Amino acid sequence: MIQKLPFSYEGIDGDIRRLGGLLREVFTLAETCFSGKMAVLNIACGRADETGVLAASLEPARIGFYLGMDLRADAITEAARRWELPGGEIDFREGNAAMIGRIEGLPEFDLVFIRHQNYWHEPMVWEGILDEALATLKDGGHLVCTSYFDLEHELFVASMRTRGAEILANMRHAFSRDLPDAEGKSVDRWVAVFKK
Ligand SMILES: C[S@@+](CC[C@H](N)C(=O)[O-])C[C@H]1O[C@@H](n2cnc3c(N)ncnc32)[C@H](O)[C@@H]1O
Numbered sequence: 001m002i003q004k005l006p007f008s009y010e011g012i013d014g015d016i017r018r019l020g021g022l023l024r025e026v027f028t029l030a031e032t033c034f035s036g037k038m039a040v041l042n043i044a045c046g047r048a049d050e051t052g053v054l055a056a057s058l059e060p061a062r063i064g065f066y067l068g069m070d071l072r073a074d075a076i077t078e079a080a081r082r083w084e085l086p087g088g089e090i091d092f093r094e095g096n097a098a099m100i101g102r103i104e105g106l107p108e109f110d111l112v113f114i115r116h117q118n119y120w121h122e123p124m125v126w127e128g129i130l131d132e133a134l135a136t137l138k139d140g141g142h143l144v145c146t147s148y149f150d151l152e153h154e155l156f157v158a159s160m161r162t163r164g165a166e167i168l169a170n171m172r173h174a175f176s177r178d179l180p181d182a183e184g185k186s187v188d189r190w191v192a193v194f195k196k
Pocket of ligand 1: 043044045046047048069070071072075095096097098114115116117118125129
């Protein structure tokens, strides 16, 4: 994965470096073993700042197809300018992730990633997104999420459990950076790995 554009805000480099360490740790805990060329879907990806460390954390597997999707056109434009995938296909689309099943020609995904999921903001919308996310995953595929808040993470995990997803690992990030805009909010505060 090649990063063609620097991150746009101060502090992001450190957050992303720490996220890379967190992903390696949680994949070890979950005893995942990724191999071959993977199809990866990044839902509600925003600027998709994590694209590079996500790809690195899946090694020795490589990403052969990567799709990032978000409602925000400006973020999608920035993501598309930043990331390149030599030897693979990379695409960023503005759109509603709850409608992803309507896109023709997509592969079944090996991994769905959701950073800073926003479940409690619009639970009904996110219920729809999770249905679609699981429908696009291969049997045995993985869904990985991170969360800003404790309760929001609990709600997301409960929702995944009601869908029958197996939870392989769930951990609090020891080096998560506190954010000043809300109490109890920090960057990638929680991470969980589920298996379909
Ligand atoms: C908390 S932000 C996280 C963004 C990014 N993943 C990050 O960690 O910086 C939540 C994101 O969900 C996106 N979002 C909310 N509902 C969505 C939907 N139905 N389909 C696609 N994206 C959605 C928002 O536009 C926003 O970018």
